[in-house]
């Protein structure tokens with residue numbers, strides 16, 4: 001690490017934090033210094049990076065002096081607690097939590113969709129929810145050609161969405177069940193191994209859980225279409241890593257399948273995976289560790305002339321979180337938007 005940008009990772013010991021480290025290294029991000037921050041539990045632990053051993057520090061308000069970019073992935077309450085201190089210290093915070101996503105003065109960015117919105121940042125840029133990013137990357141190329149009128153999405157979300165401890169818990173539960181023992185849920189509310197359950201985020205008065213409403217509201221914000229009709233059912237499934245989504249799209253007129261396939265082939269961040277003869281389509285194990293969102297099973301909705309069905313799998317930790325955040329950091333540098341001119345009073 002020499003000339004370049006001073007970056008801090010808040011939540012460096014977590015599943016997304018670890019992926020952020022790997023991506024900064026593999027993408028040759030122009031780093032000057034990298035600071036690793038987590039809770040006091042992890043202070044003093046060592047993490048390898050670019051042939052060195054970096055020491056994790058407990059985050060405090062003083063952690064951000066001299067930092068240009070904070071990649072925050074330590075949960076919403078931690079982001080809320082430290083974002084103001086980071087911005088006051090002159091850093092731009094790229095926040096992976098839901099803490100600021102719907103704030104009017106916080107851009108919510110997927111670089112393949114709305115890179116221009118980043119210019120409006122006032123110190124905080126939000127990284128959307130994982131399921132929203134994966135869906136958005138896949139369907140935005142279609143939306144640009146023929147505006148989508150309605151989205152009906154069902155998700156199949158892996159344990160990784162609930163963090164590194166949830167992934168470990170599923171493995172332990174699977175072993176317990178195979179040993180004839182009763183699985184003990186600790187991080188997740190119910191046993192996930194050999195089971196599934198509707199997403200356990202808090203339920204709203206309309207019957208939708210928070211995860212589902214994130215897909216509705218965040219997609220509208222990223223697509224800059226407040227009227228877009230979206231409904232979602234989010235489910236946690238016993239997959240370790242990479243989320244899947246079944247998506248039904250409604251247009252004003254029929255969307256030719258061949259046109260959709262061509263668009264998927266040319267779209268940034270998307271890979272068309274379809275072998276109709278072998279009945280082979282995207283699977284979470286194939287999406288794991290991949291940058292691209294894998295899309296397939298594009299077919300006409302037999303119940304609606306203007307409907308299109310598709311299936312996707314994407315790595316929740318990578319494009320659904322860490323990769324999107326690093327791409328936002330790269331976009332900041334590309335557009336020379338690191339200097340914060342105005343500090344929002346809202347944080």
Ligand code: A2P
Pocket residue numbers: 010011012013014015016017037038039040041042043059073074075078162163164165
């Ligand atoms: P720690 O390992 O010290 O608990 P995951 O989403 O994979 O569970 O990771 C969560 C990340 O957020 C970890 O790096 C964790 O650090 C960090 N974290 C959780 N709570 C706090 C906190 N109160 N202050 C700072 N970092 C936190």
